[in-house]
Structures are given as C-alpha cells and as structure tokens.
Amino acid sequence: MLDAIDRKLIAATQGGLPLVREPYAALADQLGLPEAQVIARLQDLLARGAIRRIGAIPNHYALGFTANGMSVWDVADEEIAEVGAMVGALDAVTHCYERPRHLPLWPYNLFAMVHGRTRDEVRSEVADIARLIGPAARAHEVLFSTRILKKTGLRIAA
Amino acid sequence: MGIVDPTGRAIINGLQGGFPLTSRPFREAGAALGLTEDELIEGVGELIAAGQLSRFGPLWNAVELGGAVCLAAIAVPPARFDAVANQVNAHPEVAHNYERGHALNMWFVVSSEDPARIDAVLAEIERETGLVVHAMPKRQEFFVGFRVEV
Numbered sequence: 001m002l003d004a005i006d007r008k009l010i011a012a013t014q015g016g017l018p019l020v021r022e023p024y025a026a027l028a029d030q031l032g033l034p035e036a037q038v039i040a041r042l043q044d045l046l047a048r049g050a051i052r053r054i055g056a057i058p059n060h061y062a063l064g065f066t067a068n069g070m071s072v073w074d075v076a077d078e079e080i081a082e083v084g085a086m087v088g089a090l091d092a093v094t095h096c097y098e099r100p101r102h103l104p105l106w107p108y109n110l111f112a113m114v115h116g117r118t119r120d121e122v123r124s125e126v127a128d129i130a131r132l133i134g135p136a137a138r139a140h141e142v143l144f145s146t147r148i149l150k151k152t153g154l155r156i157a158a
Numbered sequence: 159m160g161i162v163d164p165t166g167r168a169i170i171n172g173l174q175g176g177f178p179l180t181s182r183p184f185r186e187a188g189a190a191l192g193l194t195e196d197e198l199i200e201g202v203g204e205l206i207a208a209g210q211l212s213r214f215g216p217l218w219n220a221v222e223l224g225g226a227v228c229l230a231a232i233a234v235p236p237a238r239f240d241a242v243a244n245q246v247n248a249h250p251e252v253a254h255n256y257e258r259g260h261a262l263n264m265w266f267v268v269s270s271e272d273p274a275r276i277d278a279v280l281a282e283i284e285r286e287t288g289l290v291v292h293a294m295p296k297r298q299e300f301f302v303g304f305r306v307e308v
Contacts, residue, residue, distance in 0.1 A: 002223060010223070016213035019203050021195055022181055039179045042216065046179075050222040053175035056202070057217055062209045063162070063170070070258065070265070081298070088301030096300040099229065102292045106231075106262065111294075141260070149255035150247045150266070 002050070005033070009041055017054075065115040069122035069142040071129060072108035074101075079136045080110060086132060087112050092125040107139060119144060162210060165193065165201045170210070173202075226273035227253075229294040230280055231262040232287070239263070245286050251279045262292065 002010070008031050018026040024042070028035040045051045060068070075083050080098050087110065088096035095113040112129060116122040126142050162170065168191045178186045188198035205211040220227050234242045239257070246252055246266055255266035268279050280291045 010218060013215050014218070015215075016206070017177075017215035019199050019206075019214070021184060021199070023183065024179070025181065035181065039181075043179050045216075048222065050219055051216040052219050054177040054179070054216045055175045056170055056173045056205070056214055057212045058170055058174070059209055059212045068256075084298060084300035093301065097296045098298040098300070099294040099296060102294075105233070106292065143258040143260045143265075145256040145258050145265075147257040149243045149257060149264070150252060151254050 005031075005041065006045065006050075009038070009045075016057075060115050064117050067116045067119045067122045068145045069114045069116070069119070069126060070145075071112045071114055071126045071140060071142045073110040073112070073129075073133065073137045074107045074139045075110045075133070075137055077109070083133055083136050084110055087129055090125075090129065090132070092116070092128070108141070110137075114142075162205075165197065166205050166210065168193065169198065169201050169205060173214075220269055223271070225269060225271040226276050227267060227269040227296070228276045228280070229265065229267055229296070230283075231266075231292045231294060232264045232283075232289050233261050234264045234287075234289060236263075242287050242289065246283055249279050249283065251275060 009027070012027055012030055017023040020026050022035075024038045025035045028038045031038070042051065042054070046054065060066075073083075073087075084096055084098055087093055090112075092114050093112045094115055095111070097111045098109055099111055101107055101109050114122050114125045114129075116125060122142065122144070126140070130137065130140060172191045173187060177183055180186055182195065184198045185195035188195050191198065193201065202211065202214045206214060232242065232246075242264065243255065243257075246264065247255055249268070251268045251270045253267045253269045255264065257263060258265050268276050270276055270279070277293075280293055284291045
C-alpha cells in the first residue's frame with residue numbers, strides 16, 4: 001500500500017516530471033524531501049510495479065495513429081496463457097488481456113489492442129495475429145472505435 | 159498530424175521507458191539519443207506543447223496503487239445511444255468511453271481507488287439505463303506496452 005509520501009509523489013508527478021536539468025531535485029524541493037529520497041522512492045515504486053515505466057507517454061491520436069482496433073479472440077482456456085504471451089509480445093499490440101466470455105453474445109476471452117495509422121494497417125496486423133495463433137483461435141473479430149465518448153486520465157488525490 | 163522532426167522521433171521511439179533515476183537524467187538519456195541535455199529538455203517540451211506526448215514522466219499503475227479498473231460493455235439501442243452515453247459519462251469513475259462497431263456498441267472503463275466502488279457503479283449504470291452491463295474484468299495481463307514507433 002501507499003503511504004503519505006508516495007501519495008504526494010503521485011500527485012506531484014501525474015502531470016509529468018519538471019522539464020529541468022535536475023527534475024528529481026525540483027520535485028524534492030516541492031515536497032520538502034531530500035533528492036536521494038525522491039529517487040529511492042521512485043525506484044521502489046518502479047520495482048513494485050506501481051509505476052509501469054518512466055518516460056515519454058505518447059498521444060497516439062496526435063501522432064497519426066488514429067485507427068484503434070480491439071481485436072478479440074476465442075481461445076481454448078487451456079491454451080490462453082501460451083497464446084496470450086505470444087500475442088502480447090508483438091510490437092503492434094499495445095495491451096493484451098484475458099477477460100471473461102459472456103455467452104452467447106460474447107464468445108471472446110482474449111483481447112489484443114492494435115493501433116495503426118489506418119484501418120487497413122490494423123486489419124493487416126490482425127491478419128498477422130490470426131496466422132500466428134492459427135487453429136488455437138476458434139473465432140475472432142476486430143472492433144474499431146467509431147467515436148471517443150469520454151477520455152480522462154487516472155487521478156489520485158494527494 | 160503525425161509530423162515529427164528527427165529529434166522528436168528519436169525522443170518518442172527511444173524514451174518510452176527507462177528514463178534514468180539519477181540527478182541529471184536528461185543528460186544521461188540525451189547522450190544515448192545523440193542529444194545534449196538541453197536539446198532533450200527542449201525537445202520534450204515541444205512534443206508536449208504540440209500535443210504529441212500526453213506528458214513525460216511516470217506512468218502509474220492504478221491497480222498496484224490499491225485501486226481497481228474494469229472494462230464493461232453495453233448493447234445500446236441506437237436511438238438511445240447519446241442519452242445513454244450521457245448517463246454513463248456522468249459517473250466520475252468512468253475514465254474512458256468508446257463507441258465501437260458491434261452489437262455491443264458502448265465500451266467503457268470504470269476505475270476507482272476503492273475496488274468496492276466498481277460493482278456499485280456498474281449496478282448504478284444498469285439501474286439508470288435499464289440495460290445489461292457486461293463486466294469484462296481483466297483475468298490475466300499479458301502485456302501493457304503502449305509503445306509506438308513514429
């Protein structure tokens with residue numbers, strides 16, 4: 001769990017790191033902590049997975065990756081760990097999860113998000129995934145987003 | 159759209175993870191990209207100003223922070239689509255909501271610091287809309303990369 005200092009660090013960095021030569025010293029000044037403590041905390045949060053990574057967070061849409069396809073696959077439960085790891089390792093796949101089926105409406109249990117510049121680019125990547133998975137996928141579909149109805153980031157209060 | 163100069167490209171392709179946790183991280187990361195410390199700082203600032211980076215810094219994992227996230231989908235009758243979108247979006251716990259081309263045409267993410275809120279919000283949305291909300295919680299995560307090459 002997070003303590004009060006972790007929460008202050010999150011609140012101070014949700015908008016990003018200060019763009020200065022010594023960003024951690026700037027954060028430390030803001031929080032009233034030594035720089036070494038800020039760095040050690042961030043290292044620990046990264047090691048625990050509370051921070052996924054530190055760096056550039058791209059805006060897909062502004063970079064021209066306007067086609068966003070949610071490819072969904074019906075994979076036998078006993079094969080999903082192997083297939084998921086294989087699909088997740090592809091460069092074109094930005095997220096890959098196992099989720100529950102909702103039969104009969106929704107037979108798919110593997111979700112792989114594919115971003116591309118065009119829908120054709122996404123379809124061609126999905127075709128590559130289909131070849132890679134082979135007969136382990138009993139059915140698949142790709143759902144394109146047609147409208148963004150809401151998009152806000154994670155916000156944790158200090 | 160999608161126009162990035164060579165410095166921007168080097169930053170986006172080379173700095174999606176692994177930013178150093180040292181006193182002068184821009185100097186160190188810049189050296190690996192062939193940029194000076196100040197060129198890297200300026201380049202990141204320009205990409206943010208252009209909206210090509212959402213931001214530069216830590217990407218926090220909501221679940222590891224003790225919170226919870228759940229994807230959910232609804233088959234919304236087309237005539238009611240906008241009204242239902244307003245009902246769903248009115249919940250502050252709804253972080254993202256997308257229209258998608260499928261019978262299940264509305265896909266949204268509910269996130270909360272309090273895991274118990276997730277089921278409560280999904281139940282409130284069912285009650286308010288009179289539509290079945292299909293919860294699609296993550297069972298296993300194989301990869302979350304968000305990597306893009308420009």
